[in-house]
Amino acid sequence: MDYNHIKAIHIIFVVSWFAGLFYLPRLFVYHTEANTKPELERDIIQEQFKKMEKVLFNAIMVPAMWLTLISGATLVYWSWWDSFAQHGWLHLKLSFVVGLLIYHFLCRKIIFELREGKFRFTSFQLRLYNEVATIFLFAIVFLVILKNTIDWIWGVVGLLVFAVLIMTAVKIAKSLREKRK
Template identity: 80%
Template sequence: MQYEHLKAIHIIFVVSWFAGLFYLPRLFVYHTEANQKPDLERDIIQAQFQKMERVLFNAIMVPAMWLTVLSGAGLVYWTWWDSFAAHGWLHLKLAFVVGLLVYHFFCRKLIYELRSGKFRFSSLQLRLYNEVATIFLFAIVFLVVLKNTLDWVWGVVGLIAFAVLIMMAVRIVKTIREKKQ
C-alpha cells in the first residue's frame, strides 16, 4: 500500500469518526429534552434515543476511531519515524488526538448514564459539549495543514469566540420563547 492510499484511508475514517462525534452529543441533547414530555411519550422517545446512541457509537464511531488511530499510526511510522522529534506540530496534533479519544470515551460514559436514567447535564450544557469536537477538529486540521504549532491557536480562539456568540444567541432565543409561553 502506498503512502497516499494510507492517507486517503486515514482521512475517510477521520471524517466518519467526526460525523459520529458531532451527531452523538446532539442525540444527548434531544434525549435529555425528552424528559419534558408526558410519561408515555417520554419513555418511547428515550428508548429510541438509547437505541440510536448505542448503534451510532458501536457500529460507526468505535470502528472509525480504531481505523483512524491505526492508519494514523501507520502514517507516523511510515513518514516521520526517523525525524519524529523534529516535528513539534505532530507532537501537538497527537496530544489533541489523545484529547479527542478522551472526549470519545466520555461520550460512551454519557450513553451509559442516560441509559440508566441519570441526566447530570442540561440540554444547554450538552449543546456546549457538542462544540468540543469542533474545537478539536479546527486545532487538528490547522496543525496538519500549516504544520505550525502556533497558527492553530488563532483558529481555535476564533472558533471559541464564534461558539460563545452562538450559545449566547441560543440562550437569548430560549429566554424569548419562555417569556412568550
C-alpha cells in the same frame, strides 16, 4: 498500498469518526429534553434514543476510531518516524488526538448514564459539550495544514469566540421564545 492510499483511508475514517462525535452529543441533548414529555411519550422516545446512541457508538464511532488510529500510526511510521522528534506540530496534534480519545470515551460514559436514567447534564450543558469536538477538529486541521505549533491557537481562539456568540444567540432566542409563551 502506498502512503497516499493510507492517507486517503485515514481522512475517510477521520471524517466518519467526527460525524459520530458531532451527532452523538446532539442525541444526548434530545434524549435529555425528552424528560419534559408526558410519561408514555418520554419512555418511547428515550428507548429510541438509547438504541440510536448504542448503534451510532458501537457500529460507526468505534470502528472509525480504530481505523483512524491504525491508519494514522501507519502514516507516522512510514513518513516521519526517522525525523519524528523534529515535528513539534505533530506532537501537539497527537496530544489533541489523545484529548479526542478522552472525549470519545466520555461520550461512552454518558451513554451508559443515560441508559440508567441518570441525567447529570442539562440540555444546554450538553449543547456546549457538543462543541468540544469542533474545537478539536479546528485545532487538528490547523496543525496539519499549517504544520505550525503557534498558528493553530488563532484558529481555536476564533472558534471559541464564534462559539460564545452562537451560544449567546441561542440563549437570547430561547428567552425570547419563553417570553412569548
